[in-house]
Amino acid sequence: xxxxxxxxxxxxxxxxxxxxxxxxxxxxxxxxxxxxxxxxxxxxxxxxxxxxxxxxxxxxxxxxxxxxxxxxxxxxxxxxxxxxxxxxxxxxxxxxxxxxx
Amino acid sequence: xxxxxxxxxxxxxxxxxxxxxxxxxxxxxxxxxxxxxxxxxxxxxxxxxxxxxxxxxxxxxxxxxxxxxxxxxxxxxxxxxxxxxxxxxxxxxxxxxxxxxxxxxxxxxxxxxxxxxxxxxxxxxxxxxxxxxxxxxxxxxxxxxxxxxxxxxxxxxxxxxxxxxxxxxxxxxxxxxxxxxxxxxxxxxxxxxxxxxxxxxxxxxxxxxxxxxxxxxxxxxxxxxxxxxxxxxxxxxxxxxxxxxxxxxxxxxxxxxxxxxxxxxxxxxxxxxxxxxxxxxxxx
Numbered sequence: 001x002x003x004x005x006x007x008x009x010x011x012x013x014x015x016x017x018x019x020x021x022x023x024x025x026x027x028x029x030x031x032x033x034x035x036x037x038x039x040x041x042x043x044x045x046x047x048x049x050x051x052x053x054x055x056x057x058x059x060x061x062x063x064x065x066x067x068x069x070x071x072x073x074x075x076x077x078x079x080x081x082x083x084x085x086x087x088x089x090x091x092x093x094x095x096x097x098x099x100x101x
Numbered sequence: 102x103x104x105x106x107x108x109x110x111x112x113x114x115x116x117x118x119x120x121x122x123x124x125x126x127x128x129x130x131x132x133x134x135x136x137x138x139x140x141x142x143x144x145x146x147x148x149x150x151x152x153x154x155x156x157x158x159x160x161x162x163x164x165x166x167x168x169x170x171x172x173x174x175x176x177x178x179x180x181x182x183x184x185x186x187x188x189x190x191x192x193x194x195x196x197x198x199x200x201x202x203x204x205x206x207x208x209x210x211x212x213x214x215x216x217x218x219x220x221x222x223x224x225x226x227x228x229x230x231x232x233x234x235x236x237x238x239x240x241x242x243x244x245x246x247x248x249x250x251x252x253x254x255x256x257x258x259x260x261x262x263x264x265x266x267x268x269x270x271x272x273x274x275x276x277x278x279x280x281x282x283x284x285x286x287x288x289x290x291x292x293x294x295x296x297x298x299x300x301x302x303x304x305x306x307x308x309x310x311x312x313x314x315x316x317x318x319x320x321x322x323x324x325x326x327x328x329x330x331x332x333x334x335x336x337x338x339x340x341x342x343x344x345x346x347x348x349x350x351x352x353x354x355x356x357x358x359x360x361x362x363x364x365x366x367x368x369x370x371x372x373x374x375x376x377x378x379x380x381x382x383x384x385x
Contacts, residue, residue, distance in 0.1 A: 017353025066212035071179030073206035079187030
């Protein structure tokens with residue numbers, strides 16, 4: 001039953017993903033790619049789970065590497081996305097004003 | 102405690118979706134990454150308080166001190182190094198940073214599957230199939246992203262093409278999936294698992310190597326969607342809805358984004374990915 005519920009989540013999440021960015025302007029393509037790259041950094045949660053369950057030395061190594069990579073995905077993804085959007089925000093502050101004038 | 106943790110994961114999933122929604126509009130984009138960031142911190146903190154089967158906290162159970170210490174060290178090094186590099190890198194080098202961080206996410210998903218396959222009770226049935234698929238897609242995303250990084254960074258300058266490349270890649274994919282199916286049927290024999298991971302990693306290189314530098318953003322976007330899918334599949338195996346939702350939302354959004362990016366370049370996606378078969382010239 002729980003497995004079936006996961007399949008429901010799976011399918012509905014796919015529709016949400018498709019819907020949520022369906023009207024993105026071209027200028028935001030790269031920042032959004034970076035932003036979604038950050039979001040899948042939540043793999044870190046799975047990595048931590050795997051490391052917590054590791055029992056042999058080999059598994060500890062695998063789990064350690066998984067947490068290392070997951071943490072880098074999350075932290076790096078955040079910093080890069082914020083910098084990209086920071087540049088973008090500085091530009092767009094000028095743009096709307098120009099349009100209104 | 103389980104209820105609290107699951108409640109937090111639900112909030113995290115909502116924050117991620119709202120964040121992505123906000124990031125797809127110029128006015129709200131900065132707010133979007135902040136919301137997603139709050140979600141990530143919540144998810145990470147909550148994970149330290151996952152209850153174990155006997156009711157104690159998993160990370161704080163007796164004999165788990167080494168796991169906890171390793172986890173904290175990995176978190177500090179991984180997050181610290183990546184955040185520092187992300188801050189100091191030149192603005193023009195951003196695309197390859199996205200590529201390398203994406204690859205790390207794919208690698209993490211593949212490693213989670215590796216831990217599952219080497220555990221005392223390896224996954225069986227549907228779980229084994231999904232863990233195997235996640236490992237396959239995650240490994241391809243990992244090695245493909247590393248190669249994409251190398252190309253954009255200028256470490257590897259030329260697109261590498263060879264005869265009957267597309268046919269070779271199809272056969273390569275079939276053999277790799279065959280190894281994966283063998284793992285599912287006969288169990289995770291070490292030789293099978295090693296061969297499977299190696300073949301998956303090489304496939305990522307083979308798929309990315311013929312593509313020129315100018316088309317790389319589209320490819321990175323596709324590999325980003327791959328990693329999302331891999332994370333979602335491993336989320337299913339671990340029974341963690343936050344991973345399923347975040348992973349699959351990114352998988353679907355990334356696929357759409359890849360199509361939009363190819364469209365913005367006025368090139369069909371198949372042309373970007375399989376140009377060697379048509380022999381059409383491409384940037385690079």
